[in-house]
Amino acid sequence: MMVDSFLRLAVQSVTAPRDVARLLLSIRPGTEALVTGFALVVVLNALVFGLSRLLLPDGGMAGAVILDSPFAFMVLQAATLVATIAALTWAGRGLGGTGGFADLAVLMIWLQALRVLAQAVVLVVMPISAFLGAVLVMAASALGVWIAVHFIDEAHALHSVLKAILVLIVGIVGMAIALSIVLSVIGITPDGVTGYV
DSSP states (O other): OHHHHHHHHHHHHHHOHHHHHHHHHHHOOOHHHHHHHHHHHHHHHHHHHHHHHHHOTTSSOTTOOTTSSHHHHHHHHHHHHHHHHHHHHHHHHHTTOOOOHHHHHHHHHHHHHHHHHHHHHHHHHTTTOHHHHHHHHHHHHHHHHHHHHHHHHHHHTOOOHHHHHHHHHHHHHHHHHHHHHHHHHTTOOGGGTGGGO
């Protein structure tokens, strides 16, 4: 039953992202639930990534050594997600939005759960057809942007898709700058990560 509900909500996230955003925002999960959801999507992303490394060792990721360890991948994934949530909160507030960190967190955590589902599907399809797998990756990326824009619009009550797109662009740029500064401070160069972007 839970799987059916998850899949229905996943489909609805594509067909009616605003409705899903309103539903998720109305739940108002506590800090413990957010942290648990956050940890779950980070671990699941790492598991799917680890499986992809085993099943598709030459999947265009050769040469990136920083993420050979699942733990290193989880740390980077967690840092990226936190930075993204913070950047989208800050960017939205800068454009007159009203969403808080917790609002953006619940929506971005759900978006990461959808990403895990998409990656799992690609992982099944890729060994059968690399072309179809590549098409699915592009489609999933486009749908991810579509969902994110509507989620941001609802979270910040911007009432403008264009403003939401601007928030997404500014947020991603801000997250990338912040993350690159942190990585450079701890001695990790972009060469070690670019294969995974």
